[in-house]
Amino acid sequence: ETGVTQSPTHLIKTRGQQVTLRCSSQSGHNTVSWYQQALGQGPQFIFQYYREEENGRGNFPPRFSGLQFPNYSSELNVNALELDDSALYLCASSSLWRDRRYNEQFFGPGTRLTVL
Amino acid sequence: GIQVEQSPPDLILQEGANSTLRCNFSDSVNNLQWFHQNPWGQLINLFYIPSGTKQNGRLSATTVATERYSLLYISSSQTTDSGVYFCAGTSGSRLTFGEGTQLTVNP
Numbered sequence: 001e002t003g004v005t006q007s008p009t010h011l012i013k014t015r016g017q018q019v020t021l022r023c024s025s026q027s028g029h030n031t032v033s034w035y036q037q038a039l040g041q042g043p044q045f046i047f048q049y050y051r052e053e054e055n056g057r058g059n060f061p062p063r064f065s066g067l068q069f070p071n072y073s074s075e076l077n078v079n080a081l082e083l084d085d086s087a088l089y090l091c092a093s094s095s096l097w098r099d100r101r102y103n104e105q106f107f108g109p110g111t112r113l114t115v116l
Numbered sequence: 117g118i119q120v121e122q123s124p125p126d127l128i129l130q131e132g133a134n135s136t137l138r139c140n141f142s143d144s145v146n147n148l149q150w151f152h153q154n155p156w157g158q159l160i161n162l163f164y165i166p167s168g169t170k171q172n173g174r175l176s177a178t179t180v181a182t183e184r185y186s187l188l189y190i191s192s193s194q195t196t197d198s199g200v201y202f203c204a205g206t207s208g209s210r211l212t213f214g215e216g217t218q219l220t221v222n223p
Contacts, residue, residue, distance in 0.1 A: 031208070037157075042120075042213030056209030088157050092211070104149060104164040105211055110157045113173055 004093050004108035012114045013081050021111045023091030031055065032074040033105065034066060037088040049074055050096050075085040078113075081099045086115045118143045118207045129221050134191045135216045137201055141184040145205030145212075148179050150188050153200040154218070162188070162201075188201035193221045 005024045011018050025032050031050045035043035047059035049068035063079040072093070078085055089112075092105040120140035129135055139148075152163040163170050163177040165186065170177055174193075179186040186203055198221050204211040 003199060031209075035211075041217050042204075043159075043211075045210035048209045050209075058210060073171065090157075090159065104147070104161065105206075107151075107159040112157070 006108035025093030029093040120214040139203035
């Protein structure tokens, strides 16, 4: 069973740039969720993708966008980067059952983004 | 959305001691998970425990869904148990995390 993978591991950008982070879900899972974790805080939900469509969104502006591909992998795109976007970005995969219940979420190792 | 409160925020133990971490939820959750975050940021799954009690080695967890709380027990702690422990509950499509408990186990 392949675990959740993310790339890149580290990234440095300047304010105003755009960034794309990538995530491959665990085999057998059909949903991907993205979380932002600022230093010293718990992860915050950004959004979730199921069947290539957004399936729930947290309190993040539209410049945070995403995609899910037919193989269930996903991208997180952030436009017009701000200094406060510096954080650890975590991807999690899980399965959504027909009755809308979720099973356990498994996390990737994260991408550490620094915005200068 | 739901609020998740973890206590204590910080805990310092001597190796071999036991500890209990608590997680309270403001509303019902569908699922509940406990994680250990290592120094590199990786969230490691400890328990998936919507209700009842589970044990895995020196760790065990209990969730009382009707009273909206969960407990994580660590027995005979080791220095490798150090790190941040998070609980998180699922409401709808999202996991909502607490602020974590920073555990330090001294030799």
